Amino acid sequence: MAKNSGKKSKGSFGVYMKRYWQLYAMLFLPLTYLLIFKYAPMIYVQIAFKKYSLVKSVWELPLAKNHGFEYFIQAFKNNDFKYALRNTLTLNLLDLVFGFPAPIIFALILNELCFVRFKKVVQTIAYMPHFLSWVIIYSLALQLLAPNDGLVNMVIKDLGAEAIPFLNDEAHWIGSYIGFGIWQNFGWGSIIYLAAIAGINPELYEAAAVDGAGRFRKIWHITLPGIKPTIVVLLIMSLGNILGGGFDRPFAFQNNLVMRVADVIATFVYRVGIKGLQFSLTTAVGLFQSVVGVFFLLMANFISRKLGERGIW
Amino acid sequence: MKIKSNADKAWDVVFVIVCLIVSAMCIIPMLNLLAKSLSGTDYLVRNQVYILPKGLNFNAYTTVLKDPKYIRAFVWTVFLTAVCTILSLTMTTLCAFPLIFENLKGRHAINVFITITMFFNAGTIPNYLLMQRLHLLSNPLVLIIPGVMSVYNMIIMRSFFYGIPDSLRESAEIDGATFFKILVLIYLPLSKPVMATLALFYAVGRWNGYSDALMYMRDDKFYTLQLLLYNIINNINQVEVATQEGFSAPGLSASLKAAIVMFSTVPILCIYPFLQKYFIHGVTLGAVKE
Numbered sequence: 001m002a003k004n005s006g007k008k009s010k011g012s013f014g015v016y017m018k019r020y021w022q023l024y025a026m027l028f029l030p031l032t033y034l035l036i037f038k039y040a041p042m043i044y045v046q047i048a049f050k051k052y053s054l055v056k057s058v059w060e061l062p063l064a065k066n067h068g069f070e071y072f073i074q075a076f077k078n079n080d081f082k083y084a085l086r087n088t089l090t091l092n093l094l095d096l097v098f099g100f101p102a103p104i105i106f107a108l109i110l111n112e113l114c115f116v117r118f119k120k121v122v123q124t125i126a127y128m129p130h131f132l133s134w135v136i137i138y139s140l141a142l143q144l145l146a147p148n149d150g151l152v153n154m155v156i157k158d159l160g161a162e163a164i165p166f167l168n169d170e171a172h173w174i175g176s177y178i179g180f181g182i183w184q185n186f187g188w189g190s191i192i193y194l195a196a197i198a199g200i201n202p203e204l205y206e207a208a209a210v211d212g213a214g215r216f217r218k219i220w221h222i223t224l225p226g227i228k229p230t231i232v233v234l235l236i237m238s239l240g241n242i243l244g245g246g247f248d249r250p251f252a253f254q255n256n257l258v259m260r261v262a263d264v265i266a267t268f269v270y271r272v273g274i275k276g277l278q279f280s281l282t283t284a285v286g287l288f289q290s291v292v293g294v295f296f297l298l299m300a301n302f303i304s305r306k307l308g309e310r311g312i313w
Numbered sequence: 314m315k316i317k318s319n320a321d322k323a324w325d326v327v328f329v330i331v332c333l334i335v336s337a338m339c340i341i342p343m344l345n346l347l348a349k350s351l352s353g354t355d356y357l358v359r360n361q362v363y364i365l366p367k368g369l370n371f372n373a374y375t376t377v378l379k380d381p382k383y384i385r386a387f388v389w390t391v392f393l394t395a396v397c398t399i400l401s402l403t404m405t406t407l408c409a410f411p412l413i414f415e416n417l418k419g420r421h422a423i424n425v426f427i428t429i430t431m432f433f434n435a436g437t438i439p440n441y442l443l444m445q446r447l448h449l450l451s452n453p454l455v456l457i458i459p460g461v462m463s464v465y466n467m468i469i470m471r472s473f474f475y476g477i478p479d480s481l482r483e484s485a486e487i488d489g490a491t492f493f494k495i496l497v498l499i500y501l502p503l504s505k506p507v508m509a510t511l512a513l514f515y516a517v518g519r520w521n522g523y524s525d526a527l528m529y530m531r532d533d534k535f536y537t538l539q540l541l542l543y544n545i546i547n548n549i550n551q552v553e554v555a556t557q558e559g560f561s562a563p564g565l566s567a568s569l570k571a572a573i574v575m576f577s578t579v580p581i582l583c584i585y586p587f588l589q590k591y592f593i594h595g596v597t598l599g600a601v602k603e
Contacts, residue, residue, distance in 0.1 A: 003422050018415065018417070020492075021413075022491055022493055023410075023414060023417055023492050024411070024494040025465045026407040026408075026410060026411050026492070026493075026496075027403060027407065027408065027411050027412075027423065029407055030404050030405075030407055030408035030462055030467075031408075031423065031426070031427075033404065033458075033461060033462055034426070034427060034430055034462075034464075036443075036447075036460070037459050038430040038434075038435075038442070039430070040443055041435035041436070041439035041440045041442070041443045042439065043388065043439075044435065044438070044439035044442045044443060045435055045436070045439050047439075047442075049436075058442075098365065106335070109328050109331055109332065110332070112324070112325070112328050113325075113328055113329065113332065114325060115329075118329070118332070119332075121336075122332045122335070122336050123589075124586050124589060125336045125339050125340060126335060126336065126339060127585065127589070128339055128343075128582065128585070129339055131517055131521075131581045131582065131585050132540050132578060132581075133520070133521030133522070133523065133577075134538075135521075135522075135523060135539045135540075135542050135543045135546065136521075136542070136577060136578055138546065138572055139346075139542070139546045139570065139574045140342040140343075140345075140346060140574070142546065143342065143345055143346055143349060143571065144342055144345060148356070149360050151341075151342075151363060151364070153346045154363065155363075181570075183338065183339070186335075187339070188596075191596045191597070192592050192596055192597060194593075195593070195596075195597040196583070197493075198496035211500065213322060214320075214321075215321060220340070247437075247524045248521075248522070248524055251524070251527075252543065266437070269436070269437045270437065270527075270528065271436065273437060273438045273441070274437070274438070274441055274528055279438050279442070282437070282438050283436060283438040283439060286435075286436025286437055286438055286439070287436060289436070290433055290434055290435075290436060294432055294433060297432070
């Protein structure tokens, strides 16, 4: 708008506003919302570098020791945080290795089905878990996997084997956690790949059929290359989120017996910060997570561009 | 039509079987839950309930329906979900619509302002301190306002608006229609699919979310259904309505828990299949980059 400083353009600016003020009026509430609830909290990020006190405003707080980095040093000396960091990385990595391919494979299989009605029914059923909350999924997990009265363990015991402590033993818990993650997302995640497959030029398949390509050669040489851009974009986003992850899923699945492998950064921040009132320490942890997360995202995007793929921006 | 080889037919069968197994894995947990909620105590205690109810009865459901704490949470969450969905759709529309006009001055800056919030989040504690500063802690509004708009959903709606031909609004602009009129008379009537999709996303998000109630809500009058469910499953302040009916505790509490989970799940499971054709489109729109 700096260009419009001349007298004549000032007049045209008035004309412009007379017509366009309505659009700015519409934007007023949403932008105010973002300013207050997304930007204003950033003011409080500074307590990561300061000694928090309830009675002073954040601007007046004294700088923490070690040039303000005291709480970052404390965090990395804190065993619970080290476990949480390790678990966040491990669980996200396992989700990536096992959870990421699942929707792709499911989409490829659905695409091979010839009965349209059957395909529709399977899709509707497969989308269902996405609409369940993590609390409900955990209660389903309990109903299925509890050592005594869980369905799976009842069947295992009927077959004469020992009950498996799916949710109470560290290694088994990780398996159950990852498994239910796949269960929740494989159907929903496949939507985007099915859309990408639908966008592939059908002539390619006809040409391949003329050349004598079988079903799997078509998948390998046409379908997979056709959805590769989608796979890459989603992979970048998952890699960028390797230190992120929500709160609802791990918190719902945690129990005291498995905390050593189940505590992640989000739940650590809740427990030590909101419950334990160590605000500066947990803000430092959150800031570390955000900054490293943005860094990972930029890196993943950069690498994918170097490899000749589309980035996400 | 080309003739399929035997190997191809065999693979067709394999794929159908895989799909059947996958579908079963989605349905069996729900069937098991339903069976437990409807079964008699004796069968539950002796671990004899698999996926069909034994000793069919509705005691668990009638117990839940008589529990004021549960009914309260259910009604409150239904109300909350309705209010949040309407407000969220309004805010999202107000944000998405102006941004499709290319000659809107400052559009680029506004887009940058919005996009930054997708990449950098201040974090749990700064958000908590903000709620404290705004006196929203334990205020029922804290379950409505902080999540009132999702930038991701706004982008889906904007992509949908971009798909509506410019010529429609240009002719209206020539006729002198104001932007409010263009939005209400041209865009909204054409936007049923995206509105249905985002209404579903917002409603599911509010219905299923519990972390905001867990962190910001101290007053259990305003606990959402999912938070109540979390507490029940983890035996925190468990509802002790069961014992007075004279059932042995473990069996009934198993069927009671199952009935509560069913009640909390069914509303959404009844809605989503009807919106399937819309949300598939919505998810795909979200993936299109500008």
